[in-house]
Amino acid sequence: MKAFHPEAQWFDEARFGIFIHWGPYSLREIEASWPLVAQDNRVISVEDYEALADEFNPENYDPKTWAHAAKEAGAQYVVLTAKHHDGFCLFDTKTTDYNAVQRGPKRDLIAPYVEALHEVGLKVGLYFTTIDWHDPDFATIPIAANIQSPKPNVYDPLRWWDFHKRFVEQLRELLTNYGRIDLFWFDVPGFGADRWRSSEVKQMMLNLQPHLIINDRLPGVGDYETPEQFVPLHPPEEWWETCMTMNHQWGYHSDTSTYKSPVTLLNTLLEVATKGGNLLLNVGPRPDGTWPEPALERLKVVGSWLAHSGESIYCTKRTPEHYPPSFYGPMTVKDNTVYLHMRDIPRLPIEVRELGGNVQNVRHVKSGNPLQYNLEVTHGFSGGSNGNYQVSRLWIDLSGVDLDDWNTVVAIEFEDKPVWQLQKR
Structure with missing residues (x-):
C-alpha cells in the first residue's frame, strides 16, 4: 500500500x-x-x-x-x-x-x-x-x-x-x-x-x-x-x-x-x-x-x-522494531544520522548503547555546535549460540548546551549507516 x-x-x-x-x-x-x-x-x-x-x-x-x-x-x-x-x-x-x-x-x-x-x-x-x-x-x-x-x-x-x-x-x-x-x-x-x-x-x-x-x-x-x-x-x-x-x-x-x-x-x-x-x-x-x-x-x-x-523530523525513518532499547528517549533516523530526542533535562552525560558504526560527529541540532563524546567498546563471551560479542557505549556531554524547553535534539553522524544490533566479533 x-x-x-x-x-x-x-x-x-x-x-x-x-x-x-x-x-x-x-x-x-x-x-x-x-x-x-x-x-x-x-x-x-x-x-x-x-x-x-x-x-x-x-x-x-x-x-x-x-x-x-x-x-x-x-x-x-x-x-x-x-x-x-x-x-x-x-x-x-x-x-x-x-x-x-x-x-x-x-x-x-x-x-x-x-x-x-x-x-x-x-x-x-x-x-x-x-x-x-x-x-x-x-x-x-x-x-x-x-x-x-x-x-x-x-x-x-x-x-x-x-x-x-x-x-x-x-x-x-x-x-x-x-x-x-x-x-x-x-x-x-x-x-x-x-x-x-x-x-x-x-x-x-x-x-x-x-x-x-x-x-x-x-x-x-x-x-x-x-x-x-x-x-x-x-x-x-x-x-x-x-x-x-x-x-x-x-x-x-x-x-x-x-x-x-x-x-x-x-x-x-x-x-x-x-x-x-x-x-x-x-x-x-x-x-x-x-x-x-x-x-x-x-x-x-x-x-x-x-x-x-x-x-x-522531516525525511526521517523509524528505528528497527527488533532493535533493543539503547537510549531512554525517542529516536529518529535519516541515512547515516541518528537523532536522540530529550524531553527532560539530562542530569548526567547521555548514554547510547549497542549502536555500532564509526562515529564521525556528534552535534547539538538547534545550534549546530559539536558535542564532546566518548566511545567505549566492550568485548565478551555470552556462551551458547551467541558466542563472542561486542557492546558499544557512547557517552555524550551536554554541559554548557542551551537546552530546549521541550525537546533538545542531538545528532550522531556515522561514517556509514549505523548497525542496529549486537555484533559478533
Whole structure:
C-alpha cells in the first residue's frame, strides 16, 4: 500500500501537514455534516442546515494568509474539505447548484486556495467524501444506519449509479480545473470497492494526474492508512498518517478550553515521526475565513521548534522494531544520522548503547555546535549460540548546551549507516 510514482514519494518524508475543515456549518459552530444524521439531541434540522449555504459569506477569506501560516508552522502539505458529507461543494461544479459559486459566497473557494499553496511551495491536498447527503440519488441504496442519508430512502439502484456518475464527474472537475493536485483525501466509504468501482475511479484520477496520492478511504486502492484521532501503538508497516483535531471537533468552535496544549501537540508529532508516520493536524476556520487565535498560537510554537530542529523530523525513518532499547528517549533516523530526542533535562552525560558504526560527529541540532563524546567498546563471551560479542557505549556531554524547553535534539553522524544490533566479533 503506497504510491510508486517518483513524484509521490514526498509523502513519506513530509511528517507534518495541516487539515482544514471549513464550510457553512462553521456559522453555527457545529460539527461538519454529522448533525444531519444525529438521532438524538438534534441541534439543527436538515432544512435549516442546508439554508446555511446562503448565509455563508467568508468576507475575510484570504488563502494566502492560510498558506503562510501553514508554511511558518512547518507543514509540508495542506488538505482542505472540497466537499464534506453534507454535499456542499466549495468549488465550481456543473453537477449541482449546492456549491459556493451559486450559493452564499458566489465564488469558487478552491481555486485561490490551490494557487496560494503553489506560491509558497506546499503540497496541495483536497478532502472529498464519497457519501453525499444532499444528493437525493445517494439515498437509493441501503447503507449503515449511522451514515444513512437524511433524505427519503427509496430503493432504486439505477438512481444510485446516476449519483455515482456525478461523484466521478466532480473528481474529474477537481483534477482538471485547478492545476496540480498532490493528494486526495477520501472519507467514509460506506460500501465496498465494487460498489464504488474503486479501481476504475483511481485509474481515471491517475490518468489525469499520475503523481497523485490517494488515502485508504476509497476502498481497496489506497496508498496509505489513516488512523483518526489517535496514534497507533503498533503503527502500519507502510505509509500512514494520523489525522487529529486541536480541540474537540473538526469544524470551528469558539470554546478555547478544549484545545490541546502546544506540548501535547509537539509530543504527538514526535511520536508519529518516531513511528514513521505523518501528523495531519486540523484547523477549523471561522465563518469569515480567518483562523482562530488559539490554533495560530499553537502552530507558531510547533513551527518555531521545527525551524531549528525539524531535520530530526522531516525525511526521517523509524528505528528497527527488533532493535533493543539503547537510549531512554525517542529516536529518529535519516541515512547515516541518528537523532536522540530529550524531553527532560539530562542530569548526567547521555548514554547510547549497542549502536555500532564509526562515529564521525556528534552535534547539538538547534545550534549546530559539536558535542564532546566518548566511545567505549566492550568485548565478551555470552556462551551458547551467541558466542563472542561486542557492546558499544557512547557517552555524550551536554554541559554548557542551551537546552530546549521541550525537546533538545542531538545528532550522531556515522561514517556509514549505523548497525542496529549486537555484533559478533
